Amino acid sequence: MSDSKEDKPVLGRKPLGIKRTVESGQVQQQFSHGRKNTVVVEVKRRRILGKPGEVAAPVAAPQPDPVPAPAPVAPVARAPQPAPTPRPAAPPSLMSRQELQAKLLREAEEARMTALEDARRREDAARLAAVEDEKRRSEDSRQEADAPVEAPAPVEEPVAAADPAAEVAAPAAEAQEQPASAERPVSAVPPPRRFTPVTPAKRPEPAKPDRSKRGDDNRRQAGKLTVTKALADDDSARARSLAALKRAREKEKRAHYSGGAQLREKQSRDVVVPESITVQELANRMAEKGADLVKALFKMGTAVTLNQPIDQDTAELLVEEFGHRIQRVSEADVEIGIEGELDAVETLKHRAPVVTIMGHVDHGKTSLLDALRGTSVVAGESGGITQHIGAYQVTTAGGDVITFLDTPGHEAFSEMRARGANVTDIVILVVAADDGLMPQTIEAINHTKAAGVPMIVAINKIDKPEANPQKVRERLLEHEIVVEDMGGDVQDVSVSALKKTGLDELIEKILLQAELMELKANPDRAAEGNVIEAKLDKGRGAVATVLVRKGTLKVGDTFVIGAESGKVRALVNDKGENVKQVGPSTPVEVLGLSGVPMAGDQMSVVENEARAREVAAYRQEQATRKRTTSAPTSFEHMFSALNTTMIEYPVVVKGDVQGSVEAIVSSLNRISTDEIKVRVLHAGVGAITESDVTLAAASRAPLIGFNVRPNAKARQLAEREKISLRYYDVIYDLIEEVRNEMAGQLAPERIETIVGRAEVLQVFPAGKKDKAAGLLVKEGIIRKGLNARLTRDDVIVSKTFIASLRRFKDDVSEVRAGMECGTMLQDTNDIKVGDTLELFEVEERVRTL
The missing domain is CATH 3.40.50.10050 (Translation initiation factor IF- 2, domain 3)
Structure with missing residues (x-):
């Protein structure tokens, strides 16, 4: 009956007529994110072989076929491990489904742990066998080297190569002789992989199992980190990964091909160091690690980070410590070479003179220029005065070219006149024959002397009846200007812009003066010039009127003007025509600026846009620094800054x-x-x-x-x-x-006028609080309603006004000097005999500047 019970189907399977050794069941697997899976598992009963009283744990997976060996391997003594006590299996009919699943899960876990333990044992045995084999090989090679030539050592390599089974058994026999490592039985050990490294390895590599045997679990289990390995106390349980082995072989290969690991010779560099540089930038220029520079600075006692700037002296210490050479540079070095070198004498050619017309307002400067040009410019100026610097070119009857600059004459444009004097070759001082020398005329003379340029005096408006040119020449003597007619070296000419008389003589003297000066310039070089005027045009953007001093300015040139840079998009001459290029002494409008420059800035053509932007950025930074760092220089400035009125x-x-x-x-x-x-x-x-x-x-x-x-x-x-x-x-x-x-x-100006003074002779009580004063008028008059100041020993006691005025018992409007009267003062009771009462009137006047 018991056999019939045991032959009942297990989990729905039909019996085969004999007692089954395989039990199957379903196990529910749980994964991450709540996923589940139900699988069917089988548990095989394993026949236990061993010493009496020793029970081995069942194995879940079938073992690979062992490698045949000629000699049996003796089992290594190991410590007895506790094994689960087998329980008498209950008949399937009496077991519930939950108990069966729990039993199957427990047996599957035990089988998995047993398989992992066996895999670790095999792996340890293989590693141990590889180490012993390597030791044996090195010992054999050392013995062969020490042995005499007459007695050669027996060679056993052919035998080992002929019998692969002996090759497998030898490491096992070696492992059996080691008492220290005799802890676990060594099963079938795969043959170790033999190779001869170029350089001796620092640590022996574990032998790899034979890849031809797909059923062997060593290959799969070698690179895995199991729970048993992680919890093992000894370091031998942790093996190197395949990636680590691959990196080691690559390193050996590189060392072999490069002739060994040789240190590269340190290269000394020329390091360019500005006034301030960050540690990271300095490391990049030195081709060193930034961390090394930070460490060196820490040793010097300076705690910095990679992005923190250091000064030039500290950078020099670092550069010298790392064996490099320093090249000190300054921020201002970006402007080196902007102006260019001096031109050779053989490259210079004649250029047109630049003539600036100066003088007082309404003395006929622009009218004279109109007469020379044959055009009318005054009509285009508001109020009939020139408020812009105009630049024009005039071609004479003889074919000579003269460049004229017209500057405003009003006092507000003194800075513009000063800039005009700095870029000019000859100055024409226009003086009206009827007005003579005026303040702006004297100012123009001073600018001309400061610029150190020759002067030609043009006495204008000689057609007027009241004109007196001789008086003008005499007045010029006061300012150390002696004309040729009076024995000096300054040329003068009498002209009339209205009648157009004397113009030819003026042009002749201009050309004569230019010939004496020998004006020359090199047109075959990068252009340089000065900004005469600059503006922002709605359709064209920033436009600068530039006077080219040397070189040739072409369309497409990259330039820098002051703190602005750009590329020439178009050139417009004084007649409004587009031109491709202009030479020296030519005024032209330049389009293509990044912003509006300052009048008087210098224009220089550079090699590329990067250089132009660098120079412009440096100049802009300098201007910002100058504008923002303004400190008081004296006590007057400090106290004026504190003045809040x-x-x-x-x-x-x-x-x-x-x-x-x-x-x-x-x-x-x-x-x-x-x-x-x-x-x-x-x-x-x-x-x-x-x-x-x-x-x-x-x-x-x-x-x-x-x-x-x-x-x-x-x-x-x-x-x-x-x-x-x-x-x-x-x-x-x-x-x-x-x-x-x-x-x-401003508040209106208050003007006080003293009307009269009186002395307090007696004080009377008037009412509960008020007091009345008996006065003697000493000066002027006392009028009712006037403002008054009560003083005592020349110190003001109170300010009040006359509320009532009586003489005897009659109310009066005023009392004159030498008479006595009584009065009531408003809002004051502090009155004593001997006080002085001063009466005044206040007049308010509108302020003017």
Whole structure:
């Protein structure tokens, strides 16, 4: 009956008539993210072989076929391991499904752990066998080297090669002789992989199993890190990975092909070090590691990071410590070579003279230039005065070319006149024969002397009846200008721009003076010049009027002007024609600038755009640093900065050209006083934009436009913010209105006039609190309602006014000197005999600047 029970089907399988050794069941696997899988497992019962009383754990997977060996391998003694006590298997009919699953899971886990343990034993045995084999080989080679030649050592390699089984058994026999490693039985050991390294390996490599045997588990289990390996105490349980072995072989191969691991010779470099450089940038220039530089700085006592800048001296210490050579450079070195070298004498050619016309306002400078050019320029200027520097070229009847610069004569344009004198060769001083020398004429003389250029005096307006040229020549003697007619070396000519008389003589003297000066320049080189005027054009962008001094400026040249750079997009001459190139002494409008430069800046053509941007960035940084680092230089400046009673009048100025803006700002600063001063928030060239309106709105400042207008958005924003937009085209009107506005910001001027004085003779009580005073009028008169000051020993006691005035018992309106009266003073009771009462009137007057 028991047999029939045991032959019942297990998990639905039909019995085969004999007692089954395989039990099957279902196991539910759980994975990450809640995934599950149900699989069918089989557990085979293993026949136990061993010593009496020793039970081995069942093995789940079938073992590979052992390699046949000629000699049996004795089992290595090992410590007895506890084995699970077998329980009497209950009949399937009496076991529940849960108990069966638990039993199958437990037996499967035991089988897996047993398989992992056997794999580790085989791996340890293989590694041990490889180590012993390597030791044996090295011992044999050492014995062969020490043995005499007459007694050669027996060679056993052919036998080993002929019998592969002996090759497998030898390492096992070697392992059997080692007592220290005799812990586990050695099963079938695969033959170790033999190779002769080029250089002796630092650590022996474990033998690899034979790849031809796919059923062997050594290949799969060698690179895995099992739980048993991770928890093992000895380091021998952890094997090197295949990637590590591959890297080691690659390293040996590289060392073999390169002739061994030889240290590369250190290369000494020339390191360019600026005034300030970061540690990382210095490391890159030295081709060193940044961490090494940081470590060296720490040893010097300087704690820095890679991105922290260091000075030039510290960088020099680092460069020398690492065996390099330093080359010190400065930030200003970027401008080296911008101006170019001096030209050779044989390359110089004659050039046209540059003539600047100077003089007082309304003395006929532009009219004289119009007569020379045959055109009319005055009609295009607002108010009939020149407010821009004009540059023109005139071709004479003889074919000679003269370049004229027309400068404004008003005092506001003194800086523009100074720039005109610095770029010119000859100065024509225009003096009206009827007016004589005026303040701006004297200023032009001083600019000419400072520039060191020759002068030609043109006495204009000789057609007028009141003209007196001789008086002008005599007045010039006061300023050390002696004309040729009076025995000097300064040429003079009498002209009339209106009647066009004396013009030929003027041109002749200009050419004569130029011939004496021998003006030459090299046209075959990179161009250099100066900015005469600059403006922001709506359709063309930033435009600069440049006077070329040397070289030839071509379309496409890369240049730098002051803090701006660019590339020449177009060249426009004084007649409005586009040209491809211009030579020395030629004025031309240059298009293609990145911004509006300052009038008077120097233009230089450079080799590429990167150099131009570098120089422009350096100059811009220097200008910013100069503008932001302004410290008081004296105690007066320090105390004036602390003076909070100063009233500021903020303005925003926008003009059409740079010269006009400079003249406006200079004039506004000149009309400032100790009580109120102009504060120019922003001064720029171009139309009024939204940013200008926003800036003016922040300080509630008026926005002044000189020959410019706002765009539509700026106009709407100004209306919404209620900003005052003021447009001017004549600089006189602008300055006058601003002066009146500034005067209106000041409080009216208070003027006190002393009317009379009286002495207090007696004090009477009047009412509960008030007091009445008996006075003797000493000076002037006392009138009812006048302001009064009560003084005692010349110290003001109180300020009051006359509330009532009586003489005897009658109310009177005034009392004259030498008479006595009684009075009531408003809001004061501190009255004593002997006090002085001073009466005065206050007159307020509107302030003017």
